[in-house]
Amino acid sequence: MKTTEKVSVLRDPLEGLLTYELRKTSAAVMGAIAFELESLDLRWSDASLMMVIGANPGCTQSDISRALRIQPTNVVPLINKLTRAGLLERVAGEGRAVSLFLTKSGAALLKQVKSAIARQEARLSRNLSQAQKAQVTDVLHLLCKNACCD
Amino acid sequence: MKTTEKVSVLRDPLEGLLTYELRKTSAAVMGAIAFELESLDLRWSDASLMMVIGANPGCTQSDISRALRIQPTNVVPLINKLTRAGLLERVAGEGRAVSLFLTKSGAALLKQVKSAIARQEARLSRNLSQAQKAQVTDVLHLLCKNACCD
DNA sequence: TATTGTTATACTCTATAACTATA
DNA sequence: TATAGTTATAGAGTATAACAATA
Numbered sequence: 001m002k003t004t005e006k007v008s009v010l011r012d013p014l015e016g017l018l019t020y021e022l023r024k025t026s027a028a029v030m031g032a033i034a035f036e037l038e039s040l041d042l043r044w045s046d047a048s049l050m051m052v053i054g055a056n057p058g059c060t061q062s063d064i065s066r067a068l069r070i071q072p073t074n075v076v077p078l079i080n081k082l083t084r085a086g087l088l089e090r091v092a093g094e095g096r097a098v099s100l101f102l103t104k105s106g107a108a109l110l111k112q113v114k115s116a117i118a119r120q121e122a123r124l125s126r127n128l129s130q131a132q133k134a135q136v137t138d139v140l141h142l143l144c145k146n147a148c149c150d
Numbered sequence: 151m152k153t154t155e156k157v158s159v160l161r162d163p164l165e166g167l168l169t170y171e172l173r174k175t176s177a178a179v180m181g182a183i184a185f186e187l188e189s190l191d192l193r194w195s196d197a198s199l200m201m202v203i204g205a206n207p208g209c210t211q212s213d214i215s216r217a218l219r220i221q222p223t224n225v226v227p228l229i230n231k232l233t234r235a236g237l238l239e240r241v242a243g244e245g246r247a248v249s250l251f252l253t254k255s256g257a258a259l260l261k262q263v264k265s266a267i268a269r270q271e272a273r274l275s276r277n278l279s280q281a282q283k284a285q286v287t288d289v290l291h292l293l294c295k296n297a298c299c300d
Numbered sequence: 301t302a303t304t305g306t307t308a309t310a311c312t313c314t315a316t317a318a319c320t321a322t323a
Numbered sequence: 324t325a326t327a328g329t330t331a332t333a334g335a336g337t338a339t340a341a342c343a344a345t346a
Contacts, residue, residue, distance in 0.1 A: 010217045013205035014198055017267065018274045019183050021290045023194075024219075026176030028297035033169050044173075045336080048164055055163035062304060067160040069174075074337065076306060095345045096304040117167065124168045124296045128289065136289050139282050140171045146274045147178035148185075195313080212327055221315065226329060245322045246327040 018143065029124065036116045040109065045070075047113045049078050050087065050102065054110045058091075058099040082106070168293065179274065186266045190259065195220075197263045199228050200237065200252065204260045208241075208249040232256070 014020040033044050042050075052064055061079060065072040079100070082088040087106035093099040102110060125133055164170040183194050192200075202214055211229060215222040229250070232238040237256035243249040252260060275283055 010202060010206045010209055010213050012217055013201045016287055018271055018286065019179055019194075019267065020198070021287050021294075022172070022176045022179050025290045025294040025297070026172045027219075028294045029169055029172050032297040043335080044169075048170070051163045052160060056160045059160055060304075063160050067162055069177075070336090071338065072305070073307085073339085096343090097345090098305075117169065121168055124293055126296060128292060132285065132289050132292075135282065135285070136168065136293075137166055137171050139278065139286050139289075140175045142278060142282075143274055143286075144171075144175040144178045146276060147175070147182040193312080210327075220313090222328070223316085223330085224314065246320090247322090248328075 022143070032123075033117070033120050036120050037113070040112055040116065042109075042113065045078055046082060047117070049075075049082065050106065050110050050113055051117075053088065053100050054102055054107065057101050058093070060093065060097045060099060062097070064100075172293070179270075182273075183267070183270050186270050187263070190262055190266065192259075192263065195228055196232060197267070199225075199232065200256065200260050200263055201267075203238065203250050204252055204257065207251050208243075210243065210247045210249060212247070214250075 030044060033047075037043065037047055040047075048068060049064065052067055053059060056063065061075045062072060064070075065075050079088065079090075083090060087103055087109060089101045089103050089106075091099045091101060125136075128136070180194060183197075187193065187197055190197075198218060199214065202217055203209060206213065211225045212222060214220075215225050229238065229240075233240060236253055237259060239251045239253050239256075241249045241251060275286075278286070
């Protein structure tokens with residue numbers, strides 16, 4: 001015996017670590033929203049950009065950069081993609097600033113984005129107790145703060 | 151008046167969304183562990199690999215791939231890096247399989263990795279109530295499951 | 301000078317296709 | 324054939340440096 005005693009199921013020494021569980025859950029959740037947005041030909045970065053501009057018509061790339069904590073340099077290709085797709089309009093503002101607005105078709109697509117996000121959120125929290133639902137974002141905010149930023 | 155009425159602080163329409171908060175918190179937490187591991191010249195992917203091999207001496211790359219949910223193809227460069235650094239030993243096993251072990255210096259470094267992780271975990275949960283501490287991983291597991299995988 | 305926007309670049313993580321070697 | 328490992332490659336996300344344009 002014991003000729004083929006393979007490990008195959010490993011002991012997972014990372015199980016239960018906040019760092020690990022957060023990363024794993026975040027990865028799963030991002031995979032799920034990616035699937036949800038696939039039919040709209042949008043990635044999460046696109047969708048979150050549209051959400052922010054939809055809620056703040058006329059905001060600038062700097063505004064977005066600060067709000068979503070992405071480097072200004074990384075906002076550029078996202079804006080370009082959405083502009084080329086006819087979803088975004090760039091209007092000259094003060095100084096070098098450019099004010100961003102959703103086009104008509106951008107606004108229409110945003111509605112679908114909101115539906116996709118609503119579906120995702122409903123699915124995520126479908127079997128959470130009221131207490132859990134109420135506390136989960138509080139805990140996440142605490143953890144975020146403890147991780148030193150925000 | 152109203153000449154320079156800039157937006158500057160945006161309304162954040164993503165605030166409170168589980169998808170968004172999870173991603174943001176995960177990013178912050180990964181940044182914090184990256185900082186913690188920086189002095190050891192390891193990234194989280196290296197550290198988690200060492201943790202798994204330390205807890206499962208003789209495991210294979212396929213085992214690791216399944217445990218950490220990384221593509222087998224992406225395990226290769228990680229293993230190579232740690233092997234080149236003298237932290238890992240590869241011993242021929244059955245068939246094509248290769249059994250992985252930490253070297254002496256690998257085991258020594260793993261101790262420091264564990265300390266770094268322990269510091270991180272303590273900092274993350276320092277101001278969580280007992281109830282929160284007890285429930286947070288449960289909620290994360292639920293969310294992970296609801297996201298459809300795991 | 302400080303702010304805004306941009307280009308180029310590079311590194312990490314992740315994913316797929318195609319291949320070799322072994323049972 | 325199924326499993327283990329590998330190579331090459333490509334796409335996203337994120338980071339810095341250097342620069343141009345405007346107040």
